[in-house]
Amino acid sequence: MASATSANAASAAMHLVDYADPGAIKQVPTRNGFGEGLIEAGRRDEHVIAICADLSESTRMEGFKKAFPTRYLEIGVAEQMLVAMAAGLAATGKVPFIASYAMFNPGRSWEQVRTTMALNQTNVKIAGAHAGVSVGPDGATHQAVEDVAIMRVIPKMTVVVPCDSVQTKRATLAVAAQWGPAYLRFARAESAVVTTEETPFELGVAQTFREGGDVAIVACGILVYNALIAADELAKDGIECRVVNNHTIKPMDEPAIVAAARDCGAVVTVEEHQVQGGMGSRVAEILAAQHPAPIEFIGVHDRFGQSGTPAELTEEYGMGVASIRAAVLRALGRKRARNGR
Amino acid sequence: MDSLSPEALRDLELHANDVRVGIIRSLLAAGSGHAGGSLDMADIFTALYFHLMRHDPTNPELPDRDRLLLSCGHIAPVRYAAMACAGYFPVEELLTLRHFGTRLQGHPERVSLPGLETTSGPLGEGLAQGTGMALGAKMDGSDWRVYVVTSDGEHQCGLHWEAMMTAGKFKLDNLTCIVDRNVIQIDGSTEDVMPLEPFADKYRAFNWEVFECDGHDIAAFVDAVEKAKQVKGKPQVVIAHTVMGKGVSFMEGDYLWHGKPPKKDEAEQALRELSEARELIGAGR
Ligand SMILES: Cc1ncc(C[n+]2csc(CCOP(=O)(O)OP(=O)(O)O)c2C)c(N)n1
Ligand SMILES: [Mg+2]
Numbered sequence: 001m002a003s004a005t006s007a008n009a010a011s012a013a014m015h016l017v018d019y020a021d022p023g024a025i026k027q028v029p030t031r032n033g034f035g036e037g038l039i040e041a042g043r044r045d046e047h048v049i050a051i052c053a054d055l056s057e058s059t060r061m062e063g064f065k066k067a068f069p070t071r072y073l074e075i076g077v078a079e080q081m082l083v084a085m086a087a088g089l090a091a092t093g094k095v096p097f098i099a100s101y102a103m104f105n106p107g108r109s110w111e112q113v114r115t116t117m118a119l120n121q122t123n124v125k126i127a128g129a130h131a132g133v134s135v136g137p138d139g140a141t142h143q144a145v146e147d148v149a150i151m152r153v154i155p156k157m158t159v160v161v162p163c164d165s166v167q168t169k170r171a172t173l174a175v176a177a178q179w180g181p182a183y184l185r186f187a188r189a190e191s192a193v194v195t196t197e198e199t200p201f202e203l204g205v206a207q208t209f210r211e212g213g214d215v216a217i218v219a220c221g222i223l224v225y226n227a228l229i230a231a232d233e234l235a236k237d238g239i240e241c242r243v244v245n246n247h248t249i250k251p252m253d254e255p256a257i258v259a260a261a262r263d264c265g266a267v268v269t270v271e272e273h274q275v276q277g278g279m280g281s282r283v284a285e286i287l288a289a290q291h292p293a294p295i296e297f298i299g300v301h302d303r304f305g306q307s308g309t310p311a312e313l314t315e316e317y318g319m320g321v322a323s324i325r326a327a328v329l330r331a332l333g334r335k336r337a338r339n340g341r
Numbered sequence: 342m343d344s345l346s347p348e349a350l351r352d353l354e355l356h357a358n359d360v361r362v363g364i365i366r367s368l369l370a371a372g373s374g375h376a377g378g379s380l381d382m383a384d385i386f387t388a389l390y391f392h393l394m395r396h397d398p399t400n401p402e403l404p405d406r407d408r409l410l411l412s413c414g415h416i417a418p419v420r421y422a423a424m425a426c427a428g429y430f431p432v433e434e435l436l437t438l439r440h441f442g443t444r445l446q447g448h449p450e451r452v453s454l455p456g457l458e459t460t461s462g463p464l465g466e467g468l469a470q471g472t473g474m475a476l477g478a479k480m481d482g483s484d485w486r487v488y489v490v491t492s493d494g495e496h497q498c499g500l501h502w503e504a505m506m507t508a509g510k511f512k513l514d515n516l517t518c519i520v521d522r523n524v525i526q527i528d529g530s531t532e533d534v535m536p537l538e539p540f541a542d543k544y545r546a547f548n549w550e551v552f553e554c555d556g557h558d559i560a561a562f563v564d565a566v567e568k569a570k571q572v573k574g575k576p577q578v579v580i581a582h583t584v585m586g587k588g589v590s591f592m593e594g595d596y597l598w599h600g601k602p603p604k605k606d607e608a609e610q611a612l613r614e615l616s617e618a619r620e621l622i623g624a625g626r
Contacts, residue, residue, distance in 0.1 A: 077498050138373075141461070
């Protein structure tokens with residue numbers, strides 16, 4: 001049953017799942033979408049190859065390995081090698097996808113990424129698995145919450161953080177088809193699937209998942225679902241939020257961000273990442289230059305992660321639905337104060 | 342060096358059995374974590390904490406303590422269990438492993454639990470830090486030693502080789518690297534994923550003194566480390582040949598146990614097997 005608030009025109013146009021109905025929501029890790037997308041990309045283009053650093057199951061590369069054994073390479077626990085070797089393979093016309101945990105690639109391999117992939121302009125695609133605190137019990141050493149920051153500061157890099165497994169599949173196909181270095185980020189934990197096969201997807205084009213004029217919630221990754229739920233709850237109190245799925249962090253859809261700030265007058269950014277340097281920081285950079293507006297930042301605030309369940313950690317780091325609602329109210333208050341109301 | 346008396350050896354084997362029990366109980370309580378490598382290093386951690394190292398569980402910051410670094414942090418459960426059995430903290434705290442708010446983080450964090458020396462989990466970084474500590478001890482004229490426990494899989498990391506080269510250059514004879522040579526990593530055999538053999542020769546080529554032993558023969562391991570300590574002018578490596586999951590029949594030698602905890606019935610069987618093994622040790626075999 002679609003609720004009156006969620007079944008608005010925007011979510012219909014986006015062909016979203018009826019996310020307000022818990023029974024309609026499937027829980028699938030975003031990495032599964034990568035696994036499926038990679039096999040499909042391999043079918044579409046024989047130049048696509050896959051290289052893994054001893055994590056073929058958890059990064060979901062094993063499906064590609066089975067489907068195309070001669071186009072799969074295993075290089076062991078050697079993430080710097082992973083990047084630099086892929087750059088070499090790309091120079092021979094291959095389209096290498098390279099996978100490890102985001103903490104190690106691009107975490108450990110950052111300078112190789114910058115030099116051999118970006119400055120050198122090679123067609124290598126990084127698949128960063130297990131990003132965010134939702135990694136859970138493994139703890140801080142394995143929870144990449146800085147990866148978007150270190151990738152988005154590299155010129156020529158495409159950075160994508162899809163919102164669910166279906167979109168991760170689409171994003172995998174999109175970066176495979178588009179020439180150039182790219183970073184695709186996904187998570188370990190199961191998360192709500194809100195998009196469908198009919199949902200459009202284009203790199204660099206942000207998506208309005210919900211319409212509203214009071215505050216714009218600009219979110220990416222698996223927290224888009226929390227943003228949608230928070231928006232629905234706020235609607236019951238008469239506060240209508242626009243929810244933007246800002247999946248492409250670089251190059252960011254600047255007109256969409258400016259429009260959101262202009263139409264709503266206040267913004268809340270939501271990401272499973274340090275607020276310093278992440279997606280929200282890019283939103284702030286854009287708005288500071290083009291359309292200053294009050295912004296509240298949901299994400300990790302200058303702390304490391306820790307062991308816990310994904311749900312416990314989402315709460316601990318203030319990224320749950322209640323925290324998003326509170327941030328919207330703060331943003332709204334600042335907007336009203338600014339407007340002299 | 343005095344070799345182990347039969348009584349001392351029996352005591353160590355009993356401690357190792359306790360450590361394995363601690364590993365199984367903590368991993369069951371955690372519901373995630375790495376059983377295979379933890380179990381296979383139980384004998385070695387026991388030998389280090391209960392016989393070889395200079396340390397004081399009541400004073401983890403003892404200035405002259407030997408430094409034990411766990412480079413392959415995913416086998417934290419064996420270190421936590423050995424520390425608990427040695428008296429660093431109550432054994433029951435092992436049941437908080439990997440839970441929200443615990444000092445026993447999924448991968449070891451130095452600032453969280455006294456006595457850890459480093460934070461680890463990202464592979465290949467232990468020997469480099471151990472090299473720094475060993476150099477620092479030399480600079481200060483201190484006589485404590487540095488032990489770095491590494492996995493075989495992490496020998497694929499470039500940084501580890503940079504550390505090997507550096508320790509060789511500085512002739513760090515106060516540094517002993519211990520390798521968990523179980524020939525297993527996540528995706529299968531190390532020799533399939535990225536071959537490491539000839540393994541010992543690689544260390545020799547980097548100017549290290551090499552010792553090899555059965556990693557489940559505590560007396561042989563103690564003997565190897567005692568000999569390593571006598572080496573002058575070179576860092577030493579003890580390549581301990583181990584069996585992943587050692588001590589639990591259905592885990593032994595199976596790479597699928599790299600990153601799994603036992604389920605309830607599996608843990609019960611493991612504890613039964615360990616209790617049977619304990620009786621054999623008690624009976625003097
Ligand atoms: C730099 C880095 N890359 C990847 C990982 C993920 N990872 C954890 S353990 C492991 C390898 C397992 O092999 P080994 O180290 O020999 O441990 P064992 O399975 O024998 O316990 C990998 C790739 C990591 N922890 N650090
Ligand atoms: Mg191993």
